[in-house]
Amino acid sequence: MKVLIAGCGFVGERAADQLHAAGHEVIGLTHSPESAVRLAADKPWRVEACDISDGNDVAALAAKLNAPSLDAFIHCASSSRGGAEMYQSVYVNGMRHLVAAFPQAFALYTGSTSVYPQIHGEMVDETSFADPERDTGRLLREAENIALNAGGAVGRLAGIYGPGRSFVLKNLLEGKAAVEGNHGQGRLLNQIHADDAAAALVHLVTERLSGIFNIVDDAQMTQRQCLERLCMTFGTKMPPERDPDPARKRGWSHKRVSNTKLHATGWSLRYESYFVALRDDPELASSILNLVHSSGEVPLPRQPNILLIGLMGSGKTTVGRIVAQMIGFQFVDTDAMIVETAGQTIPEIFASEGEAGFRLRESAALRSLLGKRGCVIATGGGIVTQPRNLPILRHLGYTVWLDADPERLARRTAMSNNRPLLTGEEDPKAKLERLLIERKPLYKSLADLRIQTAELTPQETAYGVMESARVFFAKMKR
Numbered sequence: 001m002k003v004l005i006a007g008c009g010f011v012g013e014r015a016a017d018q019l020h021a022a023g024h025e026v027i028g029l030t031h032s033p034e035s036a037v038r039l040a041a042d043k044p045w046r047v048e049a050c051d052i053s054d055g056n057d058v059a060a061l062a063a064k065l066n067a068p069s070l071d072a073f074i075h076c077a078s079s080s081r082g083g084a085e086m087y088q089s090v091y092v093n094g095m096r097h098l099v100a101a102f103p104q105a106f107a108l109y110t111g112s113t114s115v116y117p118q119i120h121g122e123m124v125d126e127t128s129f130a131d132p133e134r135d136t137g138r139l140l141r142e143a144e145n146i147a148l149n150a151g152g153a154v155g156r157l158a159g160i161y162g163p164g165r166s167f168v169l170k171n172l173l174e175g176k177a178a179v180e181g182n183h184g185q186g187r188l189l190n191q192i193h194a195d196d197a198a199a200a201l202v203h204l205v206t207e208r209l210s211g212i213f214n215i216v217d218d219a220q221m222t223q224r225q226c227l228e229r230l231c232m233t234f235g236t237k238m239p240p241e242r243d244p245d246p247a248r249k250r251g252w253s254h255k256r257v258s259n260t261k262l263h264a265t266g267w268s269l270r271y272e273s274y275f276v277a278l279r280d281d282p283e284l285a286s287s288i289l290n291l292v293h294s295s296g297e298v299p300l301p302r303q304p305n306i307l308l309i310g311l312m313g314s315g316k317t318t319v320g321r322i323v324a325q326m327i328g329f330q331f332v333d334t335d336a337m338i339v340e341t342a343g344q345t346i347p348e349i350f351a352s353e354g355e356a357g358f359r360l361r362e363s364a365a366l367r368s369l370l371g372k373r374g375c376v377i378a379t380g381g382g383i384v385t386q387p388r389n390l391p392i393l394r395h396l397g398y399t400v401w402l403d404a405d406p407e408r409l410a411r412r413t414a415m416s417n418n419r420p421l422l423t424g425e426e427d428p429k430a431k432l433e434r435l436l437i438e439r440k441p442l443y444k445s446l447a448d449l450r451i452q453t454a455e456l457t458p459q460e461t462a463y464g465v466m467e468s469a470r471v472f473f474a475k476m477k478r
Helices: 012-019 033-038 053-064 086-101 135-149 165-172 195-207 223-234 259-263 274-280 284-295 318-329 334-342 345-367 388-396 406-413 428-447 458-477
Strands: 001-005 023-030 048-049 072-075 106-112 153-157 159-161 190-191 211-214 307-311 332-334 375-378 397-405 449-452
Touching: 001 012, 001 086, 001 334, 012 023, 012 195, 012 388, 023 033, 048 053, 048 165, 053 086, 072 195, 072 345, 106 135, 106 195, 106 406, 135 211, 153 195, 159 165, 159 195, 159 334, 165 223, 165 284, 190 195, 190 274, 195 211, 195 375, 211 458, 223 274, 274 284, 274 345, 284 388, 307 318, 307 388, 307 458, 318 332, 318 375, 318 458, 332 334, 334 375, 345 388, 388 428, 397 458, 406 428, 449 458
Parallel strands: 001 023, 001 072, 023 048, 072 106, 106 153, 153 211, 159 190, 307 375, 307 397, 332 375, 397 449
Antiparallel strands: none
């Protein structure tokens, strides 16, 4: 199947990737030649530049691609947050030009559930009233009708989120969130993960399913329900209530969008709800925490936990147990969590899944600690090597780096059979030296405190960890 993707943004690029992976021929369109060059350098599928709002540009593309050979196209170009004029240009005119240039191709237009204007919390499906008052909403419907009149399909997307994009969580962490109207409960949030949105588009176009389909996950909830749970998970205060914003570009609505029709066609979700995605998507929570941390606008919230990092053999587990006992905290060991979940030892996991598989399990164990408080957390020596772990480590609490020289670490680990990275090494000390060179900058960047343990007993080290953490958390409360 030969498919054109008009607009390779947050969802379009994912749809192109999925189609290509399934063996289809993909041509991705970007607005400018510069962005086409950048995208083509990263993708195995063909990329072309085309301004779909320009009929002559689209006609020239059709001649270049041999229009009759195209089986389908997906319009998922963005208006770049523009107003009614941009909506007319990109959505309406763009759709009209694509249908005219590729009359034999199955047409799929990606619209929005914002066309449903309901405000009383009712369930809406594809047969529900969908004639919004605002110009932007009316233009979305006009673009939909172009696809439907051509015998194609419309995928009405709910609020899209994914790695690097989650307005609900980002606004909460930055202190910009609010509960809007509905007697203090806020509007209903209808959302969809970008991967599931892309999979829905791929499903519709490859099955050539005409008509209107809502693309939304299975777990709509009010703003209050969502924010209360996020506040518990990320240790933030509940945001204030406020009246709905009348200036919202697509208006304020309050409805529960049904996905029953799409499910009935055989489509299934990878992430049934937003909170399933926070748990299972390796990049989602981490990427939003990193955005907030990198912006520097507000400090990243820190949980009341103590984390111990450092190379294998540095005493994290031993010291962690002592600290937990001293202050009455729960002791958590990420390696032990992984072993319990997998039902295998760490060497067995390395043997069956490789280091990459172990690191995925390690990241999942770390994410499962979001929302934990009052813990001393001993981490694996290599947990810092995965960029996705760093924002979560920063957020989870006060971090202490237990440092020791490689010679001492080699002696401590010499009798252990549970260190896969040292298995078969003729010179474990040399391997530990290499690991320290690689990881030292990461340990340093994360650590609130570095303790060199060479001349200290585990009890002395634990006392240093405890006292420094006490001072840190006391300052946080001021």
